[in-house]
Amino acid sequence: MTQGKTIAEKIFSAHSGTDAHAGDIVVADVDFVMGQDGTTPLAIRALENMGVEKVFDPAKVAVVMDHSSPSPIEGVSALHTLMREFGKKTGAKVYDVGCGVCHQLIPENGHVVPGDLMVGCDSHTCTYGAVNVFSTGVGSTDGAAAMASGKLWFKVPDTMKVTYDGELQPGVFSKDLILALAGKIGVDGATYMALEFHGPVIDALSVDARMTISNMAIEVGAKAGLMKADSKTLKWYEGRGDRAPRPVDPDADAVYAEEIVFDASAIGPMVAKPHAVGNVSPIEEVAGTPIAQGYIGTCTNGRLEDLKIAADILRGRKVHPDVRLIIAPASKQILLDAMEAGYIRDLVEAGAVMVTPGCGPCVGTHNGVPSDGENVISTANRNFKGRMGNSNAFIYLGSPATVAASVIEGVITDPRKYFTGGEV
């Protein structure tokens, strides 16, 4: 009798033409390859060194200018030029400045569909696990090899099954769920493994909210953060691209290396404290910490639902005079949708500063580098020392609701009062 398979084992079997199980090494066909402006230049150099002039399929390669975009300095301008020339030469899709964060653009434009295997030269490529894609981050040379050949070698990972039972309480969001996992298993708790997320709480989440969870799989060392494709996923894909989804469910008798079950009803707002994503506390322990800057955006929490949550709290209120609130929508489409819905007006009237759709200040290249000694509350996925461009700043991570509530009072604030008291 054959052994049941996880989502990861099934996707690797289908893409390698083998009966793939955890621990196997396979060379697999990839459905898409992506690079961003911090990693593509090195991939272009690797392709040149390989003597490769063409990509394996121009329709399956995209490069995105998002991390430092529009360019703040000449050096970056030269790298962006290199990427544009690469697009012209090879036919690869180029997403230029202002299009948005790669991890929003790739699924938003239907470049990947459920059942796909894809690699991206960015560690948060794991985001599309939320739409049933085995997507994982690789370096520039691996990315170049995949762009050249349409293939890459992989070790089929073991899978950790994470189940969220119960239901989310008002004022608690998917960001809090993944921070709870990081706090429980630590920053290397799932190294080399794929995560599979299950349970009624995941089923109840929107696709936007699911992406927040899969996005942070890498923060516990995981290779992917997979979910099933359900009717919500398939509806989300209507009108996106021209490839048909091929949803992959795990077998009922799939073998998991580890299983963790959370009672989500007992999870409140969570905050990761400086300088590690695993340094997680319930918000009660950090409430009252003064902040100088708030940031809502990134591939973790820059989506329409995130902007709505923030707008619902900030509408008719003001950002504290001692605090800057910076907002970067994850894509141009999200910016347009948020304008249409009135969220942008609400946020700007409350005192928010809008910056270009893209990574914003997350990675320390531009758009709001904090000053020495300042505390920042951010919806991003990393709070490493120096991450936002200043090693003497302190970064706290939370949900969009936590950031919105905090910037009003100028201190880290539990957002639940805006949900339980009917204030929103």
Added chain:
Amino acid sequence: MAITAKAFKYGDDINTDYIISGKYKFKSNDMAAMSVHAMEELDPHYHEKVSPEGGFLVAGTNFGMGSSREQAPLVLLGSNTKAVLAKTFARIFYRNAINTGLPVVECDTDLIADGDSLELDLEAGVLKNLTQGTEIPFAPLPPVMAQLLADGGLVEHFKKHGGFAVR
């Protein structure tokens, strides 16, 4: 071929932002210029300490966590780092190191103190702590990675075989 050099020891969970900060990696494609900032967040003098005579970067668990930036192994190479020795590695860094030709060794680094003189022979699979007079066992590389390293990294592997020839 055995390499002898000094150990420069650091802690657990060293992420790629510490190895090379995002604020530098976006500025250029010039790794020599960027290498002076290697490990800067943890040790502002890493480059000047290690580059003249070379050294082994020794760490605890989960070395190279975080971003996929390949600038991380490249700036370590640019600082004359001969190999990284750690208890465990983060997955993307491990692949990037092999692909770019930076040897990575998983071993019990509690057996190494900062400043110890080490001798590493990757082919023979031998790591000696010359200061303490001990031999430290380590697991061999997975066969695919050993083959890629033997070919001189992934770029050379592709040039030689015209694509993936691993199995």
